[in-house]
Amino acid sequence: MEFRAVSAEEITSAVKKLFMDCNYFIGKDILCALEKARDSEKSPVGRDVLSQIIENDRIAAEEEIPLCQDTGMAVLFVEYGDKVCVDGDFDEAVTEGVRQAYRDGCLRKSVVSDPVFDRVNTKDNTPAIIHTKIVKGDKIKITAGGKGFGSENMSAIKMLTPSYGVEGVKKFILDTVFKAGPNPCPPVVVGVGIGGTFERAAQLAKKATFRAIDASNPDPRYSALEDELLGEINKMGFGPAGLGGNTTALGVNIETSPTHIAGMPVAVNICCHAARHASVEI
Amino acid sequence: MTKKITLPITDEAIADLHAGDSVLLTGTIITGRDAAHKRLFELIEKGEPLPVDIKGELIYYVGPAPAKPGYAVGPAGPTSSYRMDKYTPALLDLGLKGMIGKGARNRDVIDAIVRNKCVYLAAIGGAAALIAKSIKKEELLCYEDLGTEAVRRYTVEDFPCIVAIDSEGNNVYETEPVKYREC
Numbered sequence: 089m090e091f092r093a094v095s096a097e098e099i100t101s102a103v104k105k106l107f108m109d110c111n112y113f114i115g116k117d118i119l120c121a122l123e124k125a126r127d128s129e130k131s132p133v134g135r136d137v138l139s140q141i142i143e144n145d146r147i148a149a150e151e152e153i154p155l156c157q158d159t160g161m162a163v164l165f166v167e168y169g170d171k172v173c174v175d176g177d178f179d180e181a182v183t184e185g186v187r188q189a190y191r192d193g194c195l196r197k198s199v200v201s202d203p204v205f206d207r208v209n210t211k212d213n214t215p216a217i218i219h220t221k222i223v224k225g226d227k228i229k230i231t232a233g234g235k236g237f238g239s240e241n242m243s244a245i246k247m248l249t250p251s252y253g254v255e256g257v258k259k260f261i262l263d264t265v266f267k268a269g270p271n272p273c274p275p276v277v278v279g280v281g282i283g284g285t286f287e288r289a290a291q292l293a294k295k296a297t298f299r300a301i302d303a304s305n306p307d308p309r310y311s312a313l314e315d316e317l318l319g320e321i322n323k324m325g326f327g328p329a330g331l332g333g334n335t336t337a338l339g340v341n342i343e344t345s346p347t348h349i350a351g352m353p354v355a356v357n358i359c360c361h362a363a364r365h366a367s368v369e370i
Numbered sequence: 371m372t373k374k375i376t377l378p379i380t381d382e383a384i385a386d387l388h389a390g391d392s393v394l395l396t397g398t399i400i401t402g403r404d405a406a407h408k409r410l411f412e413l414i415e416k417g418e419p420l421p422v423d424i425k426g427e428l429i430y431y432v433g434p435a436p437a438k439p440g441y442a443v444g445p446a447g448p449t450s451s452y453r454m455d456k457y458t459p460a461l462l463d464l465g466l467k468g469m470i471g472k473g474a475r476n477r478d479v480i481d482a483i484v485r486n487k488c489v490y491l492a493a494i495g496g497a498a499a500l501i502a503k504s505i506k507k508e509e510l511l512c513y514e515d516l517g518t519e520a521v522r523r524y525t526v527e528d529f530p531c532i533v534a535i536d537s538e539g540n541n542v543y544e545t546e547p548v549k550y551r552e553c
Binding site for chain 2: 130131133137140141143144145147148151152153154155156157158159194195196197198207209211238241269270271272273320323324325326327329330331332333334360361362
């Protein structure tokens, strides 16, 4: 069998670039949604907040500085082709890329080594959260993002059971966003993972926040659910920065997975308006 | 209307601030977030002196990104305030005049704001690059080992924020969203 060789250095430099780029340059989908919201927002304060966010994102891109000081914990989804071979330790090559991006890119180091007792900063923003899936082919696709914790802390998971039905799913998602209120830097992007197991639902919810907000779920039933939920969330009134208005969310993305006959797990991962992610294929 | 405030903030200036007012701050503020608050609170509980004088100060909940060469500070937007709720009443009772952060506060904090005639200001979350333009200088005060969470003094000029909770306890996070709520 033929393998395509990829050097560990190539992985490191690609990861470094992804994290610097996503922290400086907001996605076109988000910027477009912010501009649209600024024009349709009913609250004058809300319009002013949206204008300032747009101006902030322009400054960050122009000066190549982080658009938010919380440059996040590094999260990567890797699709690793079964016909490609990296000459070295793949996870270490990725970790080194994260380390270099946060060091050389003036990104904030926000990771502590032990969650409960020591809480000592690791000073290089590692370790990263790396989700690797083996796929067919001779390419490596990496989607990466810095996940800020103001919004991460507002996320939730619930092990719903089948009799809850779609109404139960909607209620849990809306309750989670309502409970988050002004805290996760609205307007937010709501990532939803439904199905699988406890951890798969959470992983899908994160993956959903990495999808462009102008790309709907391919299943029309879920795509309609995304639209309906976005409409409902924007009736909550929290508005930009939580100071009131009809722009509480920019998008709702749902990802699903087959699940057990007894279950219907639902995870809601909330992401702030600085929804940072970037992809590369090597 | 935008009100210009020169720091240190006076009791009269605080009394004149109403929830929803836009303000521009000029002068100096101190910074501190989760880890620094925990340390300060533990000292207060033990009755020991604090390494920084908080009397009359405004504290900004921020953990900045590093400054790019040629910049006074790195991007420095507010972090979520509710995480400091456990510690804030004790600081206000010791003479802290106000906080700058983002998002809701709990009842204990609101009560302490009213009791001490203080103010809670909101900066725009996620507008870090823009906000940093109004921070002209930074100086380390204590807890250097905390890195981004160290306590610093910022010199600010026309630092933009909104009065979120005023000294009478009026709270924009309670009053404003309901005006736009349709569910």
